[in-house]
Amino acid sequence: MAGFWIYGEWAEDDFHPVVYELLGVARTLAPRLGQRVVVVTLGPEDRKTGVEKVLSYGAEEVLFLVHPELDYFRDDLFGRLLGDMVRERRPEVFLFGATSEGQALAPRIAGELGLGLTAHCTAFEVDEEGRLVQIRPSFGENIMAKIVSRTRPQMATVRPGVFPKAEPGEPRGRVEEIKLAALPPSALVRRAVRPLPRVENPLTRARVVVAGGRGLQSKENFAQLFELAELLSGAVGATRPVCHLGWISEEHMIGVSGVSVAPKLYLGFGISGALQHTVGIQGAETVVAINIDPEAPLMKQADIAVVGDARRILPALIRRIREIKEGKNGSGS
Numbered sequence: 001m002a003g004f005w006i007y008g009e010w011a012e013d014d015f016h017p018v019v020y021e022l023l024g025v026a027r028t029l030a031p032r033l034g035q036r037v038v039v040v041t042l043g044p045e046d047r048k049t050g051v052e053k054v055l056s057y058g059a060e061e062v063l064f065l066v067h068p069e070l071d072y073f074r075d076d077l078f079g080r081l082l083g084d085m086v087r088e089r090r091p092e093v094f095l096f097g098a099t100s101e102g103q104a105l106a107p108r109i110a111g112e113l114g115l116g117l118t119a120h121c122t123a124f125e126v127d128e129e130g131r132l133v134q135i136r137p138s139f140g141e142n143i144m145a146k147i148v149s150r151t152r153p154q155m156a157t158v159r160p161g162v163f164p165k166a167e168p169g170e171p172r173g174r175v176e177e178i179k180l181a182a183l184p185p186s187a188l189v190r191r192a193v194r195p196l197p198r199v200e201n202p203l204t205r206a207r208v209v210v211a212g213g214r215g216l217q218s219k220e221n222f223a224q225l226f227e228l229a230e231l232l233s234g235a236v237g238a239t240r241p242v243c244h245l246g247w248i249s250e251e252h253m254i255g256v257s258g259v260s261v262a263p264k265l266y267l268g269f270g271i272s273g274a275l276q277h278t279v280g281i282q283g284a285e286t287v288v289a290i291n292i293d294p295e296a297p298l299m300k301q302a303d304i305a306v307v308g309d310a311r312r313i314l315p316a317l318i319r320r321i322r323e324i325k326e327g328k329n330g331s332g333s
């Protein structure tokens with residue numbers, strides 16, 4: 001049967017946002033691989049209407065494994081059931097969001113079936129032999145490695161926020177419900193599960209990100225980013241060293257070890273632009289870099305590069321924006 005499969009992680013009353021991001025990837029790549037886009041998901045029957053939603057986002061088929069006991073995620077059980085589906089239907093590609101659920105499942109399935117698995121891809125290509133080229137930072141995150149699988153399905157995980165979401169359109173395709181008669185006895189041990197409220201990191205959805213690096217030179221200078229972020233209704237991001245220096249907590253870290261952001265505007269103050277950081281801003285529409293060194297990698301990659309001392313430019317920018325907001329911009333507007 002084959003297919004370009006995406007694991008349909010369910011989060012309360014909808015698919016996890018990363019599923020819609022993977023659908024964007026699949027829509028571009030699946031036709032070039034000659035495959036249909038299939039979302040594979042598990043749950044109780046009353047989830048059917050919700051599950052149909054992905055048919056408007058590029059899924060040509062949904063394989064929906066149905067059983068009342070599949071209400072909550074269990075890595076052992078879900079891994080076993082999905083492994084059986086892979087054996088039976090033989091997909092060409094199987095992608096997972098690198099969420100805690102996806103990261104628990106994908107290696108389980110790969111391990112059980114003896115398959116290759118590329119973690120945390122940041123880009124994909126299709127080569128001239130029709131194989132999926134899985135691209136990710138590697139070797140101390142210093143190079144972009146291009147990886148092709150010898151085994152099928154070609155399996156990979158992708159962190160949330162790396163790719164844009166698929167746009168909705170006319171629904172097509174259908175849901176194939178697969179009603180499971182019996183589950184393994186271990187699954188029948190009923191466990192009470194109370195999901196924690198999901199707290200989304202505001203950085204990942206911010207339209208403006210003001211980020212700072214070691215070039216700001218002190219925690220006090222860095223703290224001014226919060227003022228700027230407030231004025232621009234944005235969020236504060238950081239490089240790994242400044243998180244480790246204790247200038248800000250780690251959930252603000254952008255890059256391979258942190259989160260990926262996709263704002264309309266990214267401002268980087270005193271950031272060199274190491275690959276480990278810039279893979280996390282590849283979705284940014286406009287990048288502005290402020291650095292004393294015009295040769296810094298981020299300055300070369302930026303849409304606007306400002307050569308200067310970030311410690312002076314940051315407070316000057318805050319002052320100027322305040323003046324404009326208070327109507328003191330000289331033009332009276």
Ligand SMILES: Cc1cc2nc3c(=O)[nH]c(=O)nc-3n(C[C@H](O)[C@H](O)[C@H](O)COP(=O)(O)OP(=O)(O)OC[C@H]3O[C@@H](n4cnc5c(N)ncnc54)[C@H](O)[C@@H]3O)c2cc1C
Binds near residue numbers: 242255308310
């Ligand atoms: C396995 C691994 C994973 C990693 N993961 C991440 C990650 O997820 N995210 C991440 O960010 N990093 C990560 N790193 C670290 C990464 O390699 C870089 O070291 C880091 O991004 C550099 O941070 P920085 O730009 O703040 O500091 P630096 O590289 O020290 O750059 C400081 C910059 O500030 C400029 N500067 C100095 N003074 C001023 C001034 N007064 N005004 C303006 N500019 C000034 C300098 O010219 C320089 O370009 C990782 C590294 C490894 C090995």
